[in-house]
Amino acid sequence: MTERKPRKDAARNRAAVLAAADRLFAHCESPEDVTMADIAAAAGVGKGTLFRAFGDRTGLIRALYETRLEPVRNAVEEGPPPLGPATPPLQRVPALLDAVLCFKLDNRHLALALEGTGSDSPYQAEHYERWHTLLHVVLEQIPDLADSDFTAHALLAATRADLVEHLVGQKDVPREELRAQLASFTAKVLGSRPLQGRLAAED
Incomplete structure (x- = not known):
């Protein structure tokens, strides 16, 4: 019994920290504005709790990113079409x-914060490698498509957080327009009709 309370406290603190960080990144002017002190204060915990649980700011951002991404990952791994x-x-x-x-x-500042963390190449980040590997495997199933490894990199480049922020945050490109542009670009690369065009034709 004596060991359960710390575990419950740790789980509760972790959830509070992730929820606080989520709110702060969602409403900040720039992801650089969100500090560990801000997150600790918003979560009602000490800074030491953050560092013990996540190691550093990058570790916290990665944990939050993975938590938010989990529904998409589940849909990709186990869900019905189209994912x-x-x-x-x-x-x-x-x-x-x-x-x-x-x-x-939906997570512009969080994604921007993650892709901007540390000095390591973003292409070596775990989340990037996971998406690239998945796309690479699926692209290899398309007949006559050359160099699926490079094609996966090129397609993912069109979804980089800094590009999304530039187009949506700076150029005011509407969400649906950006999605249509990506669908059109992807279709040209694959030599197929855009996904949104096919869905419209089927309706």
Whole structure:
């Protein structure tokens, strides 16, 4: 019994920290404005609690990113079409990219914070490697598509958080327009009709 309370406290503190960080990143002017002290104060915990639980600011951002991404990841790994593994590759690739884009549109500052953390290459980050590997595998299933490894990199580049922030935050490109542009670009790369065009034709 004596060991359960610290575990419950730690779980409660972790949840409070992630919720506080989520709110702060969602409403900040710039992700750089959100500090560990801000998050600790908003969560009602000491800074030491943050560092013990997450290591540093980058670790906290990664944990929050993974928590927010979990529903998308579950849909990709186990869900029905168009994201799930039973979807034909020519339909699944644009659906996967649209899901990545929508996630970054919904979590712009968090995604920007994650891609801007540390000095390591963003292409070596775990979340990037996971998406690239998935796209690479699906692209390899498309006949006559050359160099699926590079194609996966090129398609993911169109969903980078800094590009999304530039187009939406600076150029005021509407959400649906940006999604349509990505669908059109993906279709040209794959040599197929845009996903949104196919869906409209089927309605």
